Amino acid sequence: MQDAVVHVTDGDSAEKRLVAAVVLAAGAGIDAVGLRALLQERLPAYMVPTLWAVVDRLPVTANGKVDRRALAAGAVPAAQAGRSGAAVTEGAQEAPHKAVADLTEQITELFAAVIEGGRPPEDVVADTDFFMVGGNSLGVVRLMRRLKEQLGVSVRLRDFLLSPTPEGLRALVEKATGR
Known part of the structure; x- marks a missing residue:
């Protein structure tokens, strides 16, 4: 991973969610699903981001700060942000x-x-x-x-x-x- 930021979405307390935005290093052997799994091993469930955005670079506002709204707008659940071919095959289950x-x-x-x-x-x-x-x-x-x-x-x-x-x-x- 080259860069990352995590923030809380806007909204009332029931709708707030953690959003992670990551810039993967060239040739990184991990995606959003892998990063989420890694965090699940080390953090309590409530601290693991539910929405993810894999980006080429972190967007910034005119004054040079990370544009959190832009990141939240492009964030999706980890399984959609970085699929790793974990589909279940038909014959895999009895x-x-x-x-x-x-x-x-x-x-x-x-x-x-x-x-x-x-x-x-x-x-x-x-x-x-x-x-x-x-x-x-x-x-x-x-x-x-x-x-x-x-x-x-x-x-x-x-x-x-x-x-x-x-x-x-x-x-x-x-x-x-x-x-």
């Missing part, structure tokens, strides 16, 4: 048993519904990281509420944050229901 498939489908739909920007459920797969596709802390609270309303299951927020994926949530739901 077909789960019907009840598990139904539960996974329900959770995937809940997941997609609360992500900011309303991703289509087909874009959310078992290992989709909630925070990498634009989810935020308010979205997690909405997800927990909908989970309780639609499936009648309560999951601890802390447990979900350890594995913020549909697969991780499915495992927590199964544990809570004794499946």
Whole structure:
């Protein structure tokens, strides 16, 4: 990495998000997804940026300061900012048993519904990281509420944050229901 800046977006407290803008060094073997994963190993979840902008150079205002508005305008979730070919291949997963498939489908739909920007459920797969596709802390609270309303299951927020994926949530739901 050649240069970087992290800042908080404008808005009310519920909508504020961390935005990271990075200038990658020539031939860098890492992208936004890799940088996010590296930060997740070292920082608490709330300190890891949810929006990323990979730029050639940091934009500056007329007085020479970093133009944070310009960076925020071009920021997207890490998975969109720097894809690293992590697509799931069709043969890579065994077909789960019907009840598990139904539960996974329900959770995937809940997941997609609360992500900011309303991703289509087909874009959310078992290992989709909630925070990498634009989810935020308010979205997690909405997800927990909908989970309780639609499936009648309560999951601890802390447990979900350890594995913020549909697969991780499915495992927590199964544990809570004794499946």
